[in-house]
Amino acid sequence: MIRARIRFAVPIFYFLFSIFAFPLAAQTTPPAKAPAKQRVDLLVSGGAIVTMDAERRVIEDGAIAVRGDAIIAVGPRAEIEAKYVGTHFLSARGRIVLPGLINTHTHVPMTLFRGLADDLTLQDWLEKCIFPAEAKNVTEDFVIWGTRLAVLEMIRGGTTTFADMYYFEDAIARTTKAAGMRGVLGESMLDFPVPDNKTHAAALAYTENFLKKWQGDPLIRAAVAPHAAFTNSEESLKDAAALARRYGAPILIHVSETKRENDDIRAKFGASPVAFLDRIGFLGPDVLAAHCVWVDAADIATLVKRDVGCAHNPSSNMMLASGVAPVGDMLRAGLRLGLGTDGPAGSNNDLNMMEEMDLAAKLQKVSRMDPRALSAQQALELATIGGARALHMEKEIGSLEAGKKADLVLLRTDLPHAVPGYNVYSTIVYTLKASDVVTVVINGRTVMQDRRVLTLNEAGVLAKAREFAEKVKQSLAPPK
Ligand SMILES: [Zn+2]
Structure with missing residues (x-):
């Protein structure tokens, strides 16, 4: 009987255990832990992320996680915020x-000559104005302050990388790095004495030291900048x-x-500037050719074959009446083209890439009598991933993707000229202004926040620029 009871009791026990133990177990087992969030240095969260990646993804209400100098994740805000927590946080909402x-x-550094002489042909502007003004004024100190002024203007307009050609380029590199900006900086070489180097041998020695000094720098890429085929001999x-x-x-x-450059080179060498440079072995994937206005189909094919990058400069080409570069043909040929x-003197006169995008699109449209000649999206491509490709830096910069350097810009869209917006590319290129850039991050470092540049003393730079302008005026005044 007892045995029978026990036999009966065992299943009852298991039955009761199963009824009571299950909720009991659920109560005592610690709740499943949410996976710990990974710490990153910077989280940029909210807002429309215009990635310019291969699929040209635009992520509404997106976020970007940055560790050190690099982007480690880009995606919808909910996804990124669930996975990462930032030591620093930038709200991009709206x-x-x-x-x-x-x-x-x-x-x-030509910011300090801004507006000195305008409305001239390139030849007159160079020979009668700029070369003499440079000979009398350009010192290392001039270059440092001109660069500070330029870097302020560029950061305030959303530029994070620039390619430069000037003198005392080592001073430009030091100033650029101190301001936290990225640069491909070329020491100019010409066949006549220039402010920093008086002979060809001195220019080569200065440039070699410059290249050695900056090798491996995270922000500065030191470059060599022979001026042009019409100012430099074949040997130089x-x-x-x-x-x-x-x-x-x-x-x-x-x-x-x-x-005129094209005609002169053809008369002298029996070839276009591109064909001449190719003939002497100059062209290659390390070359960035600025302007390329007067290039024909054969020139474009050569530039593509040699994997040369090109810089299109619509403001300058309009202001100096140089002509209109065949941007559509260049893009169709697969040329690496940036903007x-x-x-900023005599040929623009500012460093405003927001304006340059707008003008690039409109110049192509009016010159081809075709509003489809260059779209807003194509103009933004030129200023971002296209520029990166032109500089052969597309693995590092030019789009917002995991693995790339954290160079990014936040723009406001809550002012009358920007409301409403139906297409993000149209808003960026045709309506937003440089003054709508609010925050800028370069190489993971916030260099401007809410329109305050954090790496330069703006009032001090403006005061010094005005002082230099007085000296320039005096240097060019006719003798009394
Ligand atoms: Zn130039």
Whole structure:
């Protein structure tokens, strides 16, 4: 009987255990833990992320996680915030987030000559105004303050990388790095004495030291910048290219900017500037050719074959009446094409890449009598991933993707000129202004927040620029 009871009791026990133990177990087992969030240095969260990646994804209400100098994740805000927590946090709610803009051609210290002489032909402007003004005024100190002024302007307009050609380029590199900006910086070489180097040998020695000094720098890529085929002899062009190639450095040069340059080179060498440069072995994947206005189909094919990058400069080409680069043909041929402002004196006169995108699109439309000639999206491509490709830096910059450097820009869209917006590319290119850039991150570091540049003393730089302007005026005044 007892045994029977026990026999009966056992299943009852299991039955009761199963009824009571299950909820009991559920209560005592610690709740499933949410996976610990990974710490990152910076989380940029909210807003429309315009990635410019291969699929041209635009992520509404997106977020970006940054560790050190690099982007480690881009995606919907909910997904990124569930996975990462940032030591620093930037709210992008209501903003557009863009890859940093890339200015592929400029001469930044010329900010101090801004407005000195305008409305002249390139030849007159160079020979009668700028070369003499430079000879009398350009010192290392001039270059440092001109660069500070330029970097302030560029950061405030959303530019994070620029390619420069000037003198005392080592001072430009030091100033650029101190301000936290990225640069491909070319020491200019010409066949006559220039402010920093009086002979060809001195220029080669200065440039070689410059290239050695900056090798491996995270922000600065030192380059060699022979001015152009009409200002440099064949020998000096070859020397400049050979020096750059010994150090794996980029080569920056002006090519086919004006009809006169094209005609002169054809008369002298029986070839277009592109064909001449190719004949002497100058062209290659390390070359960035600025302008390329007067290039024909054969020239474009050569540039593509040699994997040369080009910088299109619509403001400068309009202001100096140089002509209109065949941007549509270049893009159809697969040319690596970026956008540049050119120097901020006599040929623009600012460093405003937001304006340059707008003008790039409109110049193609009016000159081809076709509003489809260059779209807003294509103009933004030129200023971001296109510029990165032109500089052969597309693995590092030009889009917002995991693995790329954290160069990004936040734009406000809550002002009358930007409301409403139906298409993000149209809003960026045709309505937003440089002054709508609110925050800028370069190489993972916030260099401007809510329109305050954190790496330079703005009032001090403006005061010093005005002082330099007085000196420039005096230097050019006729003797009494
Ligand atoms: Zn130029």
